[in-house]
Amino acid sequence: MTRIAVIGGGRIGEALISGLLKAGRAARDLVVAESFPARAAELAEQYAIRVTTVADAAEGADVVVIAVKPGDVDPVVAQLAAGDLDGEREQLIVTLAAGLPTWRYENKLPAGVPVVRVMPNTPMLVGEGVSAIAAGRFAKAEHLETVRELLGSVGKVVTVSEAQIDAVTAVSGSGPAYFFLVAEAMVDAGVSLGLTRATASELVVQTMVGSAAMLAESGESATELRAAVTSPGGTTAAAVRELERGGLRTAFYDALTAAKVKSAALGAPTEKAGVSAE
Ligand SMILES: NC(=O)C1=CN([C@@H]2O[C@H](COP(=O)(O)OP(=O)(O)OC[C@H]3O[C@@H](n4cnc5c(N)ncnc54)[C@H](O)[C@@H]3O)[C@@H](O)[C@H]2O)C=CC1
Numbered sequence: 001m002t003r004i005a006v007i008g009g010g011r012i013g014e015a016l017i018s019g020l021l022k023a024g025r026a027a028r029d030l031v032v033a034e035s036f037p038a039r040a041a042e043l044a045e046q047y048a049i050r051v052t053t054v055a056d057a058a059e060g061a062d063v064v065v066i067a068v069k070p071g072d073v074d075p076v077v078a079q080l081a082a083g084d085l086d087g088e089r090e091q092l093i094v095t096l097a098a099g100l101p102t103w104r105y106e107n108k109l110p111a112g113v114p115v116v117r118v119m120p121n122t123p124m125l126v127g128e129g130v131s132a133i134a135a136g137r138f139a140k141a142e143h144l145e146t147v148r149e150l151l152g153s154v155g156k157v158v159t160v161s162e163a164q165i166d167a168v169t170a171v172s173g174s175g176p177a178y179f180f181l182v183a184e185a186m187v188d189a190g191v192s193l194g195l196t197r198a199t200a201s202e203l204v205v206q207t208m209v210g211s212a213a214m215l216a217e218s219g220e221s222a223t224e225l226r227a228a229v230t231s232p233g234g235t236t237a238a239a240v241r242e243l244e245r246g247g248l249r250t251a252f253y254d255a256l257t258a259a260k261v262k263s264a265a266l267g268a269p270t271e272k273a274g275v276s277a278e
């Protein structure tokens with residue numbers, strides 16, 4: 001059984017822990033290091049898992065998952081490097097932090113320690129995540145397989161080159177926020193058209209769920225599915241015209257480009273420690 005230590009029990013750390021437990025992983029095989037005491041107590045109570053220090057969590061773990069903000073990664077890696085982590089034990093480091101390249105970890109860890117960089121997203125909380133994984137310099141096929149199995153229990157997994165991870169971050173890492181923003185805007189618009197907030201929310205959420213299921217299961221593209229809803233001279237055409245007039249496509253292009261640029265900047269040596277992703 002793989003023993004997993006999660007360093008950082010924040011939003012993504014919790015999504016992973018919760019998703020793994022729901023997928024049937026035993027609580028005794030999970031340990032969390034969380035430095036904020038109130039948060040540590042909350043996680044211990046809610047998930048009945050051991051919450052401890054970084055050194056203690058890493059000790060005895062087969063896989064150490066780093067889930068702190070990019071600006072908090074360096075001290076965590078320094079603590080791991082000071083522990084009895086070494087290539088011989090085949091302890092695997094998996095980092096979920098946006099922006100930071102694997103060499104930033106490898107340079108500080110004992111030579112040979114494998115590092116796999118992952119960009120997950122929060123829907124793994126409900127088993128519907130998608131993670132892109134990329135091997136660092138010392139990570140072999142078997143390490144990628146371990147990570148694929150781990151993240152595969154909470155969603156889909158794609159393997160990419162590390163050079164593509166900033167683009168992945170822009171598309172799927174941050175992606176849930178774009179859909180939540182669209183949902184928020186649609187609910188507000190529904191309310192302005194006279195619906196109650198509860199009714200507008202129910203309509204919007206189920207429209208998203210149904211549309212996502214069609215995208216995933218119908219075998220048809222987004223373009224084909226949208227065309228099928230758009231009757232000639234009808235209501236959808238009138239709405240889509242307004243969305244195009246509002247610059248929706250350009251807004252998405254610019255937004256994803258900004259996210260990719262920001263991801264690359266987080267890993268650049270000029271980015272100040274502490275200036276990190278929310
Ligand atoms: N939130 C998201 O949707 C995604 C986040 N990520 C990445 O995951 C990482 C964490 O992001 P969030 O969970 O959103 O941040 P967060 O701020 O919610 O969680 C980070 C947690 O780490 C804890 N922490 C900080 N230093 C620590 C240390 N030395 N030892 C133990 N615990 C420590 C903090 O107290 C906090 O609870 C970031 O690097 C981010 O780029 C990646 C994909 C998606």
Ligand SMILES: O=C(O)[C@@H]1CCC=N1
Binds near residue numbers: 098169173276278
């Ligand atoms: O906003 C962020 O920086 C993190 C990485 C991807 C999603 N959340």
